[in-house]
Amino acid sequence: MSHSTTPHVDELTQSYKYKAWNDVCVYYTEDLNGGGAYIADDYLDLFNCFTDRRRFKRMFEWCCGPAFIGYSMLAAxxxxxxxxxxxxxxxxxxxxxxxxxxxxxDRVTVYKGDGLLALPESERFDLVVGNPPHFVERNMLEYRENFEPRIYVDDKWRLHRDFFSGIREHLERDGLIVLVENTRGSHIDTFKPMIQSCGLMISGWQWSRRFNVAPALWYLFIMRDDSKVQLQIRGNNFELTAI
Structure with missing residues (x-):
């Protein structure tokens, strides 16, 4: 299933660092790390709270970068x-x-392209995750000094709008979207109109397990508006149940 987008491994001369989850080493350079190396562990904590410990068939990581989140969840x-x-x-x-x-x-497909336009029409997912840019403007001093704008700025929320408008056709009817966001950049009402206008619905939200002190990270749960399951949130535990 691997869609080759780069030269053969032996031709790559860049020196990578790596972080390992179980038997999977994820390779990256510091300029590619927009926090995903740490947020991946937070995602694992979150999904460990699903009471049925379900295994999803096919997961998509939007704005993947080196894919810390995706590979860590595959390894888990x-x-x-x-x-x-x-x-x-x-x-x-x-x-x-x-x-x-x-x-x-054989278990990973990699596409290069602008947002969902990179995906062929045939791609379908029952789980979508992402650590997209968290801010709509550039005047975040601590981010401006440490990250390139492509990592933390989503001008006029264009990336989010395009994602919400296109993801439904790739999401299985009972699929789940889980995005991580930042309280300094957004809250649930920031995205609610965008989501509801695209045949999607917000099914809940949760604070980050590891990054819950201001400025805190939070998770947004989204499903299709015709889904036949619902996300039940009971304290720190989650369950997808039939309606």
Whole structure:
């Protein structure tokens, strides 16, 4: 299933760092790390709260970068196969390098392109995750000094709007979207009109387990408006149940 977007691994000369989850090493450079190396562990904490410990068939990581979140969840057996997409060439090269180096190309598909336009119409997911840019403007001093704007700025929320308008056709009827956001950049009402206008619905939200002190991270749960299951949130535990 691997869709090659980069030269053969042996031709890559860039020196990568790596972080390992179980038997999967995720390769990256510091300029590609927009927090995903740490947020991935937070995602794992979140999904460990699903009471049925379900395994999703195919997961998509939007704005994947080196795909810390996607690969860590694949390594944790949360999903059976993984799809990745990002517009930034070096990030996609790193993501493909990880698939090749770990010999998991049969379970991973990597696409390069602008948002969902990178995906063929045939791609369908029952789980979508993402750590997109969290801010609509550039005047965040601590981010401006440490990150390139492509990592933290979503001008006029264009990336989010395009994502919400296009993801439904790739989401299985009972699929789940889980995005991580930042309280300094947004709250649930920021995205609610965008979501509801695209045949989607908000099914809940939760604070981050590890990054819950201001400025805190939070998780937004989204489903199709015709879904036949609903997300039940009971304290720190979750369950997808039939309606």
């Amino acid at each position: 057996n949360i999903c059976a196969s993984l799809c990745l997409a990002d517009f930034y060439g070096p990030a996609i090269e790193a993501a493909q390098y990880t698939a090749d180096k770990n010999n998991i190309g």
